[in-house]
Amino acid sequence: MTSGRRHRRGWLTLVGDPSSPHAAGLRRASADEAPSLRYDVDWSILMARAQEGDGVAYRRLLEEVTPYLRSLAARRHSDASDVEDAIQDVLLTVHAIRNTYDPTRPFGPWLVAIANRRLVDRLRRQGRMRSRETALTAAHETFPAHQANVDAGTSEGRVLERALEKLPPGQRQAVRLLKLEEMSLKEAAAASGASIASLKVATHRALRKLRKILSIRSDA
Amino acid sequence: MITTPDLIGSLAANLKPVRRLRPPATRAACWLLLAALVLALLAVSGIRPDLTQRLRDPTFAVGMAASLLTGIFAASAAFLISLPDRSRLWLLLPAPMLIVWLSTIGYQCLTNWVSLDADGIHLGETVRCFATLTLTSLPLSLAMLVMLRHAAPLRPTTVTLMGSLAVAAITATALSLFHDLDATVMILMWNLGTAVLIVGLGGMLGRRMFSWVAPRSLHQRA
Numbered sequence: 001m002t003s004g005r006r007h008r009r010g011w012l013t014l015v016g017d018p019s020s021p022h023a024a025g026l027r028r029a030s031a032d033e034a035p036s037l038r039y040d041v042d043w044s045i046l047m048a049r050a051q052e053g054d055g056v057a058y059r060r061l062l063e064e065v066t067p068y069l070r071s072l073a074a075r076r077h078s079d080a081s082d083v084e085d086a087i088q089d090v091l092l093t094v095h096a097i098r099n100t101y102d103p104t105r106p107f108g109p110w111l112v113a114i115a116n117r118r119l120v121d122r123l124r125r126q127g128r129m130r131s132r133e134t135a136l137t138a139a140h141e142t143f144p145a146h147q148a149n150v151d152a153g154t155s156e157g158r159v160l161e162r163a164l165e166k167l168p169p170g171q172r173q174a175v176r177l178l179k180l181e182e183m184s185l186k187e188a189a190a191a192s193g194a195s196i197a198s199l200k201v202a203t204h205r206a207l208r209k210l211r212k213i214l215s216i217r218s219d220a
Numbered sequence: 221m222i223t224t225p226d227l228i229g230s231l232a233a234n235l236k237p238v239r240r241l242r243p244p245a246t247r248a249a250c251w252l253l254l255a256a257l258v259l260a261l262l263a264v265s266g267i268r269p270d271l272t273q274r275l276r277d278p279t280f281a282v283g284m285a286a287s288l289l290t291g292i293f294a295a296s297a298a299f300l301i302s303l304p305d306r307s308r309l310w311l312l313l314p315a316p317m318l319i320v321w322l323s324t325i326g327y328q329c330l331t332n333w334v335s336l337d338a339d340g341i342h343l344g345e346t347v348r349c350f351a352t353l354t355l356t357s358l359p360l361s362l363a364m365l366v367m368l369r370h371a372a373p374l375r376p377t378t379v380t381l382m383g384s385l386a387v388a389a390i391t392a393t394a395l396s397l398f399h400d401l402d403a404t405v406m407i408l409m410w411n412l413g414t415a416v417l418i419v420g421l422g423g424m425l426g427r428r429m430f431s432w433v434a435p436r437s438l439h440q441r442a
Contacts, residue, residue: 006292050238051237053236062228063225063228063368066228081221084223085221091224092227092231096370097304097370097374098238099238099240099241101240103240105305109305109307110304113304113305114374117373121373135347
């Protein structure tokens with residue numbers, strides 16, 4: 001089995017005489033060729049301890065694998081919050097099925113297999129969601145906003161503005177407050193200082209006058 | 221949203237020791253032992269009277285051995301691929317025996333079509349067949365489901381299909397052990413029909429059943 005042979009090679013560098021040039025060469029070779037191998041043995045030990053309930057080892061293990069998971073997740077997700085969500089999903093899965101890890105086997109493939117399954121599941125779920133739901137864009141958000149719906153540029157709006165300018169100031173103010181800004185009579189009275197009765201009269205007259213101005217325009 | 225370091229902290233703080241899973245071969249053997257137990261209990265109520273005579277027929281003997289081996293191999297494959305780091309090629313393990321099993325049924329159809337006798341299908345026998353079907357497949361399916369629940373976040377569909385194949389093959393073996401199904405239509409129905417039914421149900425409901433028995437922390441997340 002390859003994993004067994006790898007383990008033995010890792011041990012060779014550990015138990016050899018550190019001062020001998022041969023051991024130094026071996027150590028350098030193992031550090032150059034397979035830095036992940038060293039992690040792998042460490043992680044196996046940490047996970048084996050975690051299975052026995054060692055919280056410190058478990059925390060160290062999860063902290064060490066997180067950057068690695070982040071690089072895996074970043075390959076499949078572009079959004080940063082998606083990447084963090086994916087990492088947390090993988091960590092929770094590792095936690096939930098930590099009893100399936102066999103310490104005699106390498107840790108790396110176990111972790112990568114779980115991570116890949118969860119990442120692919122996540123992408124599928126997102127794909128399904130996107131086919132059914134539409135994300136709100138800036139355009140969607142502008143429509144509910146009040147400013148976007150004021151249609152100042154249209155010709156009807158301009159005609160009404162011009163017609164309003166022809167009204168006497170009192171009537172113009174009454175129409176603006178009550179009709180355009182949609183205030184109640186009480187609010188309009190408070191805002192303008194006029195009595196409710198006079199506002200009513202002013203509005204009535206203003207509307208009659210506007211109707212006349214606009215009908216003349218449409219006749220013409 | 222909780223940050224990743226916080227999550228790690230809370231996972232490590234609430235860590236409880238877990239018992240490692242036994243090797244997949246051992247777990248498959250346990251499940252097969254349960255299957256043997258179920259078959260033995262059913263055998264107490266009576267095996268088919270002409271079994272020794274039928275076993276001399278090579279087609280019948282090969283077919284039954286093949287269905288039994290399909291069950292054994294499919295169970296082993298299901299336990300193997302339920303682990304994250306095992307190769308998916310284990311799925312091919314039961315394939316040769318499955319082919320042998322299906323081809324013996326096909327061979328029987330081609331060479332020796334036994335039509336239903338004059339009485340047609342006996343209602344009593346059919347009911348007993350259904351009883352065997354339920355008594356075998358139900359406990360075995362439930363045991364498989366609980367034993368493989370850790371596969372829920374990994375390969376739910378594949379593992380369920382393999383597990384269902386194991387249950388289906390064992391059930392088909394039980395049916396040919398305990399009931400004299402000599403009419404070819406009956407053999408087809410009770411072998412293939414059962415297999416298709418169980419594998420189909422497994423495929424359809426597998427995901428849902430798994431989410432029901434899945435490890436709890438995944439649920440809190442979802």
